[in-house]
Amino acid sequence: MVDIDYNNNPILKMNEIKKEFSGVYALSGITFDLYRGEIHCLVGENGAGKSTLMKVLSGAYRPTSGSIEVEGKSYETLTPNLSKELGINIVYQENDLVASMNVVENIYVGNEKANRFGFVKFKEMLEETKRQIEELGIQMNSLTKIENLSVSDQQFVKILKALSVEPKVLIMDEPTSMFNVEDAAKVLKLTKTISEKGISIIYISHFLNEIQQIADRVTVIRDGAVVNTYQNKTRDIPIATITTDMVGRPVDTFYQKEKQTIGEVLLEVKDLQLKKDSPKISFQVREGEIVGFAGMVGAGRTEIVRALTGADSKYGGEIRIHGRKVEIRNPRDGIREGFAHITEDRQQLGLMLHNSVLENVTIIGLRDKIKGFFIQIKKFPPYVEKLINDLRVKTPSLWTEAVYLSGGNQQKVVLAKWLFIEQEIYIFDEPTRGIDINAKAEFYKQMSRLTKQGKCIIIVSSDMPELISMSDRVLVIRDGGIDGELAGEDITEQNIIKQALGVKKYEK
């Protein structure tokens, strides 16, 4: 651990940055500094202003007022080029890699080393990449195509790409949001290694546990202003206080898990096989029960629930609902038999982004909830207004296109369309990924409400605290099969990870 010299001048200082968008202040005077080799974490809810602040730094936005000091030199505004010249670089949240190109090509895309005739000097780039990879202690073949890399390795490539221009300041925007614990740990380790090389890092994340592990300082912003900055020398920042800072109120009732009476077996799965050679899966879920599916990314959790609801085909096995055998060949059958499938990846699978909230919420209910052959969409709002209010979906109107809502509100719309048709078995696949704390709380509240009504829930989640607090039982999935079951006191992060990795058989 290198000690940060806070007596020196900061490498970067943002003074009283304000940014106004048509009368609304997205940033209302933020002061933020960063020292050499420091990891300064930035936390805040979605919409708090983190992204706007980073866009000011990357030169995408011109601040309304304030100044940016880089290595003692003051600027009123940065441009994307100037920002790069000054050594500021960003690892974006979205994947901006070219899938069909290999690691080296991706790292140097747009920044190729070439001789004076414009021919690319591939060998030199390869050597440089290999050196980087070794230096950072990563295991990776530089010639593998991106599409053949795991999610975490892809993230490493993004980081390598950002490092290839030798930045002084590296901004990492939720680098682990798509990861499981194992992979996240790798990214965290890498982040530390980079900072030890003297590069300063602004690290944005929703995961406070992560932040506690790596931050030198933590700054919380809310509504475009800094709430507090904490020192984290002893790795003991008060997570509860930070959460309160972020939300603006104590989140005492965050995971709203109430004990429900567990009733009869509602869903029974027997010897379900996805493919001919895949393991047989059997489990039951009872009325009022929440069963968690834990496991690494790629362990096959999503595949299992997709086969259950009819989204994917299956090879064999039996599904019983209330003891009655059901045939499910496609999502239509699944819906008819009472499944609700809140899919992962709301933008790709869950929403019609360019259609209105109203159309999105009513698309499934169109079949049974709305009567008649001829319909008038103008007359739909009364059907869903209560639902939208109950879920506290923040939208300018029911006619707003889903694409303009924040992640949390989009996710609520996905939930709303399944609540609208009142199903019996709710399957949540990564329900709270990338959404803000308030929206998360709303999801937990709704889960409790559903179980109270005697419905049952399956949650697939990589968010450990969520899985642990919400589940009555946790099934650990590994290599496409159920590897173990944890209940009650045994549901701990350690047990889950051990089981999921198959490190050691869990013993009672």
Place this chain on the structure above:
Amino acid sequence: MKNRVTILKDQRILLSLVIVAIVAIVAMINPRFIAVKNLITIFQQISVIGILTMAMSMLLISGGIDLSIGNIMVLSGVVMAQIISTNGNVALAVMAGMITAALCGVLNGVVIAKSKCIPLIITLGTSQMFYGLALTISGGRIMSFGGAFNTIGKTKLFNVFPVMLFVLMAMVLVSYVIMNRTKFGRRIVALGGNEKNAFLSGIHVVKYKVIIYGIAGFFCSVAAIIFSARIDSITANAGTGYETNALTAAIIGGVTFDGGKGTISGAFLGCILMGVISNAMNILQVETYIQTIITGAIIVCAVVLSNLNNIKKNK
């Protein structure tokens, strides 16, 4: 936020304004332009393309496209003409023409839905097939309808409005009702908006695709009838260019390639705009070759203009 919601409406308002402006300017130069008779002529001129635009718009909104609609229309027309000339039974001819066209559409739909290939390429291929079929049946000759549909072209209600105008209006209305007032239509929109989401929402993707292509095919047969009502004859290569014109009208009207977006009324306005422009140039005695250049330029301008919103939005 509010103007984002009304972008689509804006497009229609914009189009209406452009149409009114052109009409006003041309009328000032040559008042004959706004004579009732000429206005009716404009609608007569766009009746065939109007019906095809409706077919194209429904497909675009569903996330598909059909470049064979011109040739489906021709094939359907050739089938009708053939039956009329050999058998003389007009009702039978119409039935056969409609079934042929609908089947062509269904064929497109089945191949596209089952193979999951790009509809653009598939329909380019089937278009050739339909064209070849029309050539084979007609033997490359000009096929006469023996005046069977002349009544549609000549009969005028109140001595002013030709019947074909009402056919056009009826088809526009039918498409509007299908897309906006039926569950089927809402699901088609959903399909175009996000096919994966539609599937997961329990929508039978293959079935709906086949049906919408079939409906589009049926529209082509109606277009064929109107076509023959005006000219009383058809040749196998009469359909050339109709599919691109229909596509252009739909795009100008705010329907997009992405699917899920766009309105029937907008597409119809796009059609009217194109009709007005071409009629105006005739009235102003613009040379035919020059007309083509101007039409092309106007299309580019219209599409760029209608996309300005998107460009701004992404900044």
